[in-house]
Amino acid sequence: MRGSRKLVMLVVLLLAACGTPKSLVFKDVKNFRLHSIKLTEPIFAADVRFYNPNNYPLTLKHADVDVYINNKFTGKVTLDSSYTIPRKDTFLLPVTINVALNGAFNNALQLLLKKEVLIKLQGSARAGRGVALVNIPINFEGRSELSLY
Numbered sequence: 001m002r003g004s005r006k007l008v009m010l011v012v013l014l015l016a017a018c019g020t021p022k023s024l025v026f027k028d029v030k031n032f033r034l035h036s037i038k039l040t041e042p043i044f045a046a047d048v049r050f051y052n053p054n055n056y057p058l059t060l061k062h063a064d065v066d067v068y069i070n071n072k073f074t075g076k077v078t079l080d081s082s083y084t085i086p087r088k089d090t091f092l093l094p095v096t097i098n099v100a101l102n103g104a105f106n107n108a109l110q111l112l113l114k115k116e117v118l119i120k121l122q123g124s125a126r127a128g129r130g131v132a133l134v135n136i137p138i139n140f141e142g143r144s145e146l147s148l149y
Contacts (some may be wrong), residue, residue, distance in 0.1 A: 021058055021128050023136045025051040027090065029119055032144040035096060044075070044097040046144075048121075051090045058085040058127045060093070065123030065138050067097050075099035077123070085127065119144050 027049040035045035044067075052058055063079040077095045085091060121140040126133045 021056075021132060021134055022053045023134055024058070024060075024085070024125070024127055025053060026136070026138050026140055027051060028142060029121070029140060029144055030092065032117070032119060042099050044099060045094065046097065046119075047092040047094050049090060049092050050085070052085045052087060054129075055087055056129060057087045058129055059083070060085055060125060060127045061133060063095075063123065063125035063138070065121050065125075068118075068120035068122070070118050071120065073100065077121075079125070116143050116145050118142075 030047045030049055032046045033044065035043045037043075060079065060083040063077060065077040067074045067077060075097045077097050079093075079095065083093060119140070119142060121138055123138050125136045125138060127136060128134055
């Protein structure tokens with residue numbers, strides 16, 4: 001009887017310690033810039049800032065985000081690599097944006113004439129610890145300066 005009580009308490013403690021992680025908090029986009037220009041597609045880069053509210057590090061496993069510039073679909077960010085996220089900290093995640101050919105033409109003149117653009121991100125990411133992964137919705141809209149370097 002006493003052994004089974006200890007076993008139950010051990011199981012309860014393990015389940016509490018392995019609880020579902022809290023979602024990352026999406027903060028903003030920094031350093032939005034033109035990364036490179038290829039003949040068929042321009043590639044943009046940015047640093048996306050998140051906060052991890054958990055008391056333990058997480059692993060970001062995947063992200064799939066649509067990018068809109070000046071309210072026009074421009075391209076997609078897809079992360080398939082794993083990134084380690086520090087606990088109780090704000091961090092920058094560097095991303096590259098593969099621009100859709102029609103998105104580049106729609107925005108080309110505006111991007112050349114204006115230094116500041118409206119950026120909108122919509123999608124989701126999966127992060128967690130071990131097998132406990134959570135979907136993190138990403139919905140951001142804000143203005144950012146475009147650096148051509």
